[in-house]
Amino acid sequence: MIKTLFETTPLTAQEKVIVQYIQDHPDCLLEHNAKELAQLTYVSSPTIIRFVKKLGFQGYHDFQLTYVQEYMLHQKNISSRLNQESSINDVIEILPQIYQQVFHETKNMMQxxxxxxxxxxxxxxxxxxxxxxxxxxxxxxxxxxxxxxxxxxxxxxxxxxxxxxxxxxxxxxxxxxxxxxxxxxxxxxxxxxxxxxxxxxxxxxxxxxxxxxxxxxxxxxxxxxxxxxxxxxxxxxxxxxxxxxxxxxxxxxxxxxxxxx
Structure with a gap:
C-alpha cells in the first residue's frame, strides 16, 4: 500500500527526496523516528509530519507501524515467490502466505x-x-x-x-x-x-x-x-x-x- 501511495500521491521536491531515501534504505524506518529521518533526508521534522499526513496517515507513528508491517511481510515473501522451479509442495506452502499479504494490503486500504x-x-x-x-x-x-x-x-x-x-x-x-x-x-x-x-x-x-x-x-x-x-x-x-x-x-x-x- 505505501509503495502505491508513493507512486500516486503528488509530492513536493522535498517529499520526493524523503521517498527516494526510504526506497534506497528500505530498513531505515525500522530504527529511526521522525526527527532522525528528517536529519537523514536534510528536511525539517514538520516536513516529515506533513509528508506522512499527505499520504493519509494520522502521524509518523501510524506511518511507521504500517511501513514496518508491510516491510516484514515483504521480507517474509522474498523467499516465497513461485517460479518455474516451484514444486507442488512449494505451491501448497507459499500460496497461503501470498493470500495473507493480499488480504493485509486490501484491509489497509479499507476506509x-x-x-x-x-x-x-x-x-x-x-x-x-x-x-x-x-x-x-x-x-x-x-x-x-x-x-x-x-x-x-x-x-x-x-x-x-x-x-x-x-x-x-x-x-x-x-x-x-x-x-x-x-x-x-x-x-x-x-x-x-x-x-x-x-x-x-x-x-x-x-x-x-x-x-x-x-x-x-x-x-x-x-x-x-x-x-x-x-x-x-x-x-x-x-x-x-x-x-x-x-x-x-x-x-x-x-x-x-x-x-x-
Missing amino acids: KASFVRTINYMLQAKQIDFYANDNNYSEVQSACLKLNALGIRAQAFNTLSQHYVDTFQSQDVLSFVVSHSGKNQTMVDAAYYLRKRRSRVIAITGVIDPTLSLICNESLYIDASLHHLPSSIMLYGLSIHYVLDTLITILMIKKDKLEKT
Missing part, C-alpha cells in the same frame, strides 16, 4: 466511512446491479448469488445497456462498477452514463489510476498492484472477493438486526 455509506445505500436500494468484465465478472456473479440468497435483488452485467438504465428510477438501483486498473474504458463509460442518469454508483477499483473513482459516488479500493506472483489476475480477484464478502457480511448483520427490531 470505514466509505463502507458505512455503501452499506446504507445497499439497504435503501430496491435492486443492486454489478458491472464487471473478464475475470472480475465471476466475482460479481458470486456476490449476486449471495445477495439474492439474503432476499436482496442483485444482477451482474459485463456491459451497460442504455435502454435498460433508462427504464428504472435512479433512486431505486445501486450500481457497482468494478475495474482493478480504474481505467477500463467499458467500465468507465458505464459509470459515466449511470452518473449522467443520476444513479448512485460505487467503484471497486485500485488506487493507481483515479479515472473511475472520480466519476463514482464512493470508491472501495482493492490491492491491484502487479508485483504479486504467481498471477496478478488471480490475486486481485481475491482482493475483490474480500471487499464484496465484507459488504455482504455487514449487510447480513444489519438485516438481522432490523428484522429483530
